Amino acid sequence: MTWVFWALLSAAFAAATALLAKVGVSGIDSNLATAIRTTVILVFTWAIALGLETHHGLAEIGRRSWLFLILSGICTGLSWLCYFRALQLGPASSVAPVDKLSVVLVIFGAWLFLGEHITPLKIGAASLITIGAAMLAFA
Incomplete structure (x- = not known):
């Protein structure tokens, strides 16, 4: 499977994310909704890493990679907080294209x-x- 396959799959999941999040964020604080979503992602991705036994590579990760992955994680979190707030305030069909x-x-x-x-x-x-x-x- 090529990168195109995975990119298209990512797009499909991103679309589902927007639609599901729009419904899920209604009536609750957008930051709380983001925290719930992030917790699910945390558990889900660690389950995959542990299940596939890729977690053994943690000790081999260099400082530069750690730094950039941490910065990427911070940007992801900020992006999700903003995205959920935008979904709470606007229509999903408008928020998603701007995103x-x-x-x-x-x-x-x-x-x-x-x-x-x-x-x-x-x-x-x-x-x-x-x-x-x-x-x-x-x-």
Whole structure:
């Protein structure tokens, strides 16, 4: 299975996440909802790591990887807190497209910070994503 398969599966689960979270966040504090979701993710992912016995690699992780994984985790948590608050306040069909502007930010961040190649086609596609997200969010 290629990265495309896993990316499409990720998109399907992300869509389900938005729909399920919109229903789940109604009537409760969005921060509490995020904490519940995060706890489920914590238990679920550690169960997978333990079940597949990949946890043995913990001792081999270098300082740089730890630092960037911790920073990534903090950003994930902040993203989820903001996302759940946005879902609580707005329609899922508007919140999700704006959230997906992260795709555009990743394209340009990967170019600036990771040295990934950017082409006119990618710039055009990122522009279309931006326009599409705005149209979906505010239509």
